Amino acid sequence: MKLTDILTQLCKSRGTSGDEDAPIKAAIELSGLPGRRDTLGNGIVFLGDPHAKEQVLLDAHMDQVGLIVTGIDEEGFLHIDRCGGADRRVLPGCPVTVFGKEPLFGVIGNLPPHLSDGKSDAVPAITKMTVDLGLPSENVKSLVTPGDRVIPQYQPQKLLKSRFASAALDNRAGAAILIRCIHLLKEETLSCGISVLFSTREEIGGQGAVTGAFGLSPTRAICVDVSFGDQPGVREEVSLPLGKGVMIGVAPVLDRSMYQELASLAEKRNIPYKWDVMGGDTGTNSDAIATTQSGVHTALLSVPLRYMHTACEVVDTDDLENAAQLMAAYLREVK
Structure with a gap:
């Protein structure tokens, strides 16, 4: 399935914080895997080896602002x-x-x-x-x-070439990346277990990620979200032009060995990337997941997005494909 089709179905499924049933149902169906819901409404699907030593959590929040x-x-x-x-x-x-x-x-x-x-x-x-x-x-x-x-009101719309506009791309773009990664990996034999968390309530505090990660007890995690794309008024050092790749998070709460490994894999596979450096918290579910239970090694991947928190956000699906390919490459290496 094309990323534009995945994005269209996810974005057409409206859902604000605490009311994410429609987009989570769509995400589970699009994954092609059986899923379940937990007490706070998170959607969860599994692939890989459930008995492996390494259990990796992949997270994208499903609520949109409203x-x-x-x-x-x-x-x-x-x-x-x-x-x-x-x-x-x-x-x-x-x-x-x-x-x-x-x-x-x-x-x-x-x-x-x-x-x-x-x-x-x-x-x-x-x-x-x-x-x-x-x-x-x-x-x-x-x-x-x-x-x-x-x-x-909004209508998801494919733009010229690989651009796509809609409300809710924060963070249905992240969910689309997880779904694309699942499609890349679900027929492969993996040496780790993977829990995919389509989480609730990120826009009001990340409570879905807090309880979801606690219940799944991962050994490491990758959170996927959006960051700032290039547009007038946005500084170059905190943004990335659309179509120029993936943003790999660097922050005190994030795991240095994980983000360095992601960058190394990106270079080996000619996947364009930029460091997304934050001096404090990340403002994403990464902050909650990293401090779950006794701590979880956590990384953050983002894609650039224009006009955040409006009804006409814009992404480039080439960036989403690059993020999915990089995540899949990383998961193939986990043992």
Whole structure:
């Protein structure tokens, strides 16, 4: 299956933090392996040797940023807050889907610039924004309940050559890499066991990775996520141009021998890469996984992404293929 097809199916399956059932179900089906769910809703599939000394955890989080309904006023407007790290700058005037008793079309209201008292550049807090469903209050209250999720409307779209645009590529791109890696390895005889964790709740604290890794007790782990792609305003030293390869994480919490081995394998196989250096935590599930139980040797692979936490994130599928090939090469060496 092509990576664009995998991405399309994953991104069409909407799911914010704590509500990831649809994308996790899609990921397990796309893996072609039997899977299970745990208490926090993580999806888990296995391959390789379950009795091997080395048990490797592969992780990608499945939640996308969105919004949550906090209340309904007497005029029928929905009051909202973040569910994950939604970027408020792109929300005013945005069409959304409200996942109530049935999916409902709405728009996030925006004050006309004529009435903004000269403050048209100011973006209100998300808690000051409202969603307009165009329905009377009594209809809204019969269809929507506080706690229902709201997601900006989007359509996954293949761009020219190997570029792909959609919301939720943070981190369905990581999930697609894991699925592609599974496809590369599942017919091979491996000397390690592999647990693939499609984890929940990363955008609100990584609780899925915390409990998932604890329950699986890996000896080492590779977390896959997105990092910053090249775009105007993003510094070169913290980004990588799309189509230029994989970003290998370097941070105090990450295992030096693992990231050095990944870089060595990348060089041997002519896989382009760049060091992604962080002086503190990584801001990914790697931080939680590395400190599970008595500690887990952990590495981080990322692919560059433009316009993070918006409804039009962009990746290059060549980078995803390179990441999957590098991970597969590493796993073949684990004994």
